Amino acid sequence: MSRQAILDEISTYADELIALRRDIHMHPEVRFEEVRTASIVAGKLREWGLDVAEGIGITGVVGTLQGSRPGQRAIGLRADMDALFIEEQTGLPYQSRVPGKMHACGHDGHTAMLLGAARYLSRHRDFAGTVHFIFQPAEEAGTGAPAMIRDGLFDRFPVDAVYGLHNSPGMPVGEFGTRAGPILAGSDFWTVTFRGTGGHGGAAPHLATDATVVLGHFLLAVQTILPRNLSPIEPAALSVGHVAAGAHGSPNVMPSEVVVRGTARYFQPATQATMRRRLEELAQTLAATQGCTAEFAYEPLCPPTVNTAEKIPVANTAAAALVGEAKVGEVRLSTGGEDFAFMLQEKPGVFMRIGNGVNPDGSFHNVHTPHYDFNDGALALGSAYWASLVQEELGLEDR
Incomplete structure (x- = not known):
């Protein structure tokens, strides 16, 4: 199936992903309290026929999907689930219902995007190998990734590479970006x-x-x-x-x-x-x-988040197959931090940025601010990127 066909199919249930994302947004859970969110994730993964393990790193969830073609390789796709201690001021109909807590970094969107990919791939298993969908707690505390690793994440779910995806306010929807080597501080x-x-x-x-x-x-x-x-x-x-x-x-x-x-x-x-x-x-x-x-x-x-140079072409090709090479660029270094860094210390991989939108006058609400909101227009594209990445890593000949 072509990469455009992937996006077209996922777009047919984009409204369901939006509803799911907004439900998670209304019920934010902070570090290691992601019980409700993890339950929703595990339930959806089981509904779509994935093998599911819960309680990894306290509230982490891993869903495993085997391809229909023989193959020994495996990759991990990671999304974070936790919210922040911020009082939301967006005034949106789906604004946080929990005082003092808010999805102000888009982890609700990250969770929904990876679920969208799991749903698609569960129906299209024409890849060779295994995909582990990693839903991580406590990224904002910087302790969720190491907690999952200490709990045997890569021993129980061995992978040859691991990938992360994060929204970027100020980058137009429909664009992607990453860089080889250090990307975050x-x-x-x-x-x-x-x-x-x-x-x-x-x-x-x-x-x-x-x-x-x-x-x-x-x-x-x-x-x-x-x-x-x-x-x-x-x-x-x-x-x-x-x-x-x-x-x-x-x-x-x-x-x-x-x-x-x-x-x-x-x-x-x-x-x-x-x-x-x-x-x-x-x-x-x-x-x-x-x-x-x-x-x-x-x-x-x-530690600093350091992308594996050899994996950059894989991630970039997966994105370019959806939006064209002109919309996949090299991002600048950022002094933001990300505990996905711990996973990249264990396995090769790439941390990719996806555009969250920018207003015509160049303004936008940044992450970690009370007026931020994840852009639902990026949900289907983010899910399609994950599916495209699986095709790039596991749908071709073994690399």
Whole structure:
């Protein structure tokens, strides 16, 4: 069957995929709480005749489909299922019904696209080998992929290659993009806790050691790490995302403890090491100047996402067969993080981008924002990409 025929057939049940996606959107579940979503996924896979394993990496699901032609090769196709701790502000009829939780990264769409591919391939098994449909929890925490791997994902479901797909706001619907080598950054968290004596900020500030003064100097000093400790051509990001101190009802009390947390993004291990070292050095030095102490903690989260160069032509050809070569391009490096990186450390593969749309004036709502929504116009195309990829990997002669 031609790749256009694949898209045409999937488009006949696109409305069902949209309804499924919107149902998942209305009921977002965050890291390792994806019980309802996983149940829907497992139920659909069984309905279509796939072998299903549940509870892999706590709430992960894997559906397995054997081709009708003999073949020893196997590939894995991965979609993430979890939502974020964000209050949705889209005002859509299918807006999140769970306060403080939202599918703000399109994982509802990713899940629906892979289900659409499973439905199609269950009816068209004319490929040689095995496809494992991997539905992963807790991508946003960076812990879902390693949890599934520790639970024996690739031992129980061995694959020769593994592939991921993520929507990209700002890229037109109908376009795809990826790149060989690094595509997404390594992502870490860090925490500094400054401690002083605290005290009465009005009556006796001179008798206290003030951790907020240290905080102020530290926040500014963090912004010097990249331009003065890394090469100007080395991509990296270092940001503060959380500051907590004192009590709102007691503004006259100098807090004895201040906590500041942030993220570090990198592509090279040496860059990661430099940022980690300088954060701690600045925290300790600045605390000492004010008679305070600093406690530093660094939490490596995800390594860089690195595509296998030899697999790029496979993924690009699968996409180009649907939209034409002119609409499959090379994307720029991004300092976003993705725990699919752990799977690519285990197996060769590619992380592909699919366009989520852009307004005529060039504007769009980005992921991780309260007004974001997955573009349903990309659902059938995403499902067709997965099916096209299976044909490219398993429908031809063994590679």
